[in-house]
Amino acid sequence: MEKVSWKGGALLAPLPAVMVSSGTLEKPNVMTVAWTGIINTQPSKTYISVRKSRYSYDLIKNSGSFVINLVPSTLVKACDFCGVRSGRDIDKFKFCNLTAEASFSVDAPSIAECPLSLECRVSEIIELGSHDMFLADIVSVAVKKDLIDQNGRLALEKAGLLAYVHGEYFTLGKKIGSFGYSVKKKRKPNKVKIDKSKKS
C-alpha cells in the first residue's frame, strides 16, 4: 500500500476560514475560526467550535448570537490576525480597519467589508474536549448587492473567497464543474446543424 497510517488529526481540507463577529455594535469582537460547517439544510443550521479560553466564547454564550462572515482573499491578513490575537488585548475591528455594522436579525454585529454574512442564533452548546461546539440556526443571510446577478441568482464565485488548507491560505482557482454535471445529458450538437440546413 502506498499510504501510511498516522494517528487521528484534524486534517480535513479545504476549509472555510471565516471571521466570526460577536458582542454588540458598540463593543464588537471578531475571531477567525475554521472549525465550522453546515450541519442541516432544512432548517438551515451551522456550528462553530470554540475554545472556552477565547474571548468570544462568553460573548457568544451570553448573547446567544454570532455572525459568520465569509472572507475574500483580499482580507487574508485581517483574517489571519483575528485568529491569533485576542479581543481581550486589542480592538481587532479597529486594528484591522474593519467596520462593524448592524445585522438584520441578531444582536451580534456583522463585518461590512465581508461579502456575505450568516446571522446565527445559538440553539445548543456541546462540550467535546478542547472545544465547545455551538450549534446554531442561520436565521438570515446578508448579501452584498453586487453579488446578485440580474436573475436574482447569488454569484458567490465573484466574491473571491479564500480557502484554508492545513495552516495555509489559498485563493480559489478555476471552476471545474457544477453540482450534477456528471449525469447531465449532453445536447446533441447535430440538432443545431439540422436546423441550419432547414433554413438554407
Place this chain on the structure above:
Amino acid sequence: MEKVSWKGGALLAPLPAVMVSSGTLEKPNVMTVAWTGIINTQPSKTYISVRKSRYSYDLIKNSGSFVINLVPSTLVKACDFCGVRSGRDIDKFKFCNLTAEASFSVDAPSIAECPLSLECRVSEIIELGSHDMFLADIVSVAVKKDLIDQNGRLALEKAGLLAYVHGEYFTLGKKIGSFGYSVKKKRKPNKVKIDKSKKS
C-alpha cells in the same frame, strides 16, 4: 447599507466536497457530502450530516464507521457522480473506477485514489431535521507517501484538492499566507551579518 437580507440558507463557502466510504471491503459504498467539518481538536473529532433516505445512512449507522476521503480536482467527476447517484442502484466504486482498499483502523474501506483519508468511528447521532449529524472520532489518518516531504511534514497543498462553492467545484489557486503570518516579526537581514562577523 449595500447588503440585502435573505432568509436563512446554507451559504457557507468554500467547503470540502468529500467522498465518504462506508460498508465493507467486499461491499463498499461511497457518497459525496459537503456537510462536514472539524468539530474538536483534542481529541480529533469530525462530523458528517446525512439524510436518512441515503443508502449510506444505514451502512454507517449499523457499522459505526465511515471514512472521509479528500478529493483532488482530478476526481471531480467521480465526486459529483457520487453525490447524485445512489448506491442502491449502482456500484459507484466500479462505475467511477475507484478502488476500495482496507482501512488501517476501521471496518469501512477507503478510496485508494484519494490522497488522504480520515478514518472515523461514530460517537453520536443527532437528529436535526432534514439531516442527521454523525459525530465521530478521527481514529487514524491514512496519507499517501508522496505527500510527506523529507522532513516528515504533510505537504497537503500538493494534493490539488477541490473546493465546493454554492453548487460549483473549483480548484485551489495560489497560496496567499500561512497561519500566524500577520503577526510574525520579520527577521532583520543585518542580524545574519552580525552572526557572520562574530565567526570570522
